[in-house]
Amino acid sequence: MIVRTLESILGTDRDTQAATWSSRRLLLKSDNTGFSLHDTVIHPGTETLIWYRHHVEAVYCIEGEGEVEVTQTGKIYPIRPGTLYTLDGHERHLLRAKTQLRMICVFNPPLTGREVHDAEGVYPLETAEAI
Ligand code: 9YT
Numbered sequence: 001m002i003v004r005t006l007e008s009i010l011g012t013d014r015d016t017q018a019a020t021w022s023s024r025r026l027l028l029k030s031d032n033t034g035f036s037l038h039d040t041v042i043h044p045g046t047e048t049l050i051w052y053r054h055h056v057e058a059v060y061c062i063e064g065e066g067e068v069e070v071t072q073t074g075k076i077y078p079i080r081p082g083t084l085y086t087l088d089g090h091e092r093h094l095l096r097a098k099t100q101l102r103m104i105c106v107f108n109p110p111l112t113g114r115e116v117h118d119a120e121g122v123y124p125l126e127t128a129e130a131i
Contacts, residue, residue: 002031006039018116020046020097029110036110042066042101051092051122055107058086064101069094 004026009015014025020043027037042048042064049071066079071092077085079101087093115123 002027002033013113016113016116020048023105025111025113027110028113030112031110034108034110036107038105038107038111040101040103040105042095042097042103044097044100046097048095048117049092050095050117051090052087052107053090053122055109055111055123056086056088056090058084058106060084060104062102062104064097064099066095066097066099066101069096 006024006026009024009026014028016023016025022041022043024039024041025036026039027033027035029036040059044064061079061081061083063081064079067076068079068085069076071094077083079085111123117123
């Protein structure tokens with residue numbers, strides 16, 4: 001059994017910072033659970049282009065207000081606490097945070113821990129192995 005607290009991973013390698021978000025990665029590939037699980041904070045007033053070409057991500061909002069736009073269709077979905085969206089079609093999207101958003105995110109395949117988005121909003125597959 002794995003027991004871990006958010007407090008215990010803050011400021012460690014599991015606490016990843018990007019320009020528009022911080023991702024606290026509670027479970028990673030190295031934990032051998034088959035998925036990764038993150039407590040992610042999206043900074044207020046930001047827009048992030050994201051395209052998980054190699055992963056499926058489920059995102060469950062527990063705090064804040066924002067929206068997600070699917071770039072191919074222009075369809076916009078509001079996000080508030082209790083909203084789940086899942087990118088099961090690897091949709092390229094824009095995530096906008098009106099206020100700070102706190103999201104619980106699950107990735108399959110699991111992230112290795114170092115991933116941040118590239119210029120196209122993509123996470124490479126198996127970043128750690130490529131280093
Ligand atoms: C909601 C979302 O995809 N935010 C970007 C960060 C990502 N969730 C992560 O790496 O935890």
